Amino acid sequence: MCVIDKSPIIEARRVTLRAPTMNDVPRLASLGGDRDVSRMTTRMPWPYGRSDAEDFVGRCQAQDRRRDNTFVLDLEDEGVVGVLGLFTPPGGQLEIGYWIGKPFWGRGLATEACQSALAWAKQDWRKRLVVAGHFADNPASGQVLIKAGFLYTGVVEAKPSVARGAVAQTRMMVWLA
Numbered sequence: 485m486c487v488i489d490k491s492p493i494i495e496a497r498r499v500t501l502r503a504p505t506m507n508d509v510p511r512l513a514s515l516g517g518d519r520d521v522s523r524m525t526t527r528m529p530w531p532y533g534r535s536d537a538e539d540f541v542g543r544c545q546a547q548d549r550r551r552d553n554t555f556v557l558d559l560e561d562e563g564v565v566g567v568l569g570l571f572t573p574p575g576g577q578l579e580i581g582y583w584i585g586k587p588f589w590g591r592g593l594a595t596e597a598c599q600s601a602l603a604w605a606k607q608d609w610r611k612r613l614v615v616a617g618h619f620a621d622n623p624a625s626g627q628v629l630i631k632a633g634f635l636y637t638g639v640v641e642a643k644p645s646v647a648r649g650a651v652a653q654t655r656m657m658v659w660l661a
């Protein structure tokens with residue numbers, strides 16, 4: 485297994501993926517506070533405020549980097565525009581999740597970040613398999629995952645969305661290095 489002892493930094497074409505710090509809290513709270521963002525994720529609450537962003541950064545700083553690496557996405561000239569995590573749920577496979585702040589949708593940033601994170605996971609972290617799931621009513625995320633090289637498994641799981649306060653049909657996908 486490859487051991488990662490400090491926060492990795494991934495340089496993509498326009499975005500840099502780096503560990504979040506408490507300085508990022510106001511920006512994360514502002515962009516993550518949009519319900520159109522949180523309702524497409526499993527874990528983000530809504531409303532999402534400053535204390536939620538602080539808890540998030542604190543959890544990232546406590547990560548065991550052999551299992552979990554979460555990044556903020558720093559866009560040149562703009563600052564933080566979103567988040568991408570590669571994490572291992574208890575008893576589960578390495579999974580990818582991400583969000584982009586709404587003002588920055590449609591510019592290929594999620595695709596660029598996913599592609600770069602997967603290349604890093606393969607080359608530097610020596611990972612061979614990553615799973616992902618997107619809610620059935622979120623085809624944009626499915627498109628991001630397809631462009632990053634994921635395939636549909638055919639499995640649809642009912643997963644809870646904290647922001648919705650309900651379960652959502654989730655289309656499961658897999659990526660093999």
Ligand SMILES: CC(C)(COP(=O)(O)OP(=O)(O)OC[C@H]1O[C@@H](n2cnc3c(N)ncnc32)[C@H](O)[C@@H]1OP(=O)(O)O)[C@@H](O)C(=O)NCCC(=O)NCCS
Pocket residue numbers: 520521522524525581582583584585588589590591592593594595596617618619622623624625627628
């Ligand atoms: C999903 C999300 C990450 C996409 O971010 P983004 O930076 O806009 O994504 P990209 O620009 O890289 O790619 C989006 C793709 O979806 C496509 N798309 C957008 N809306 C779509 C829709 N309603 N149906 C199908 N495809 C759609 C775009 O055309 C684009 O594909 P293309 O480049 O082949 O044209 C962003 O909308 C987001 O953060 N949403 C809320 C949180 C979320 O969904 N997180 C993922 C949870 S699985």
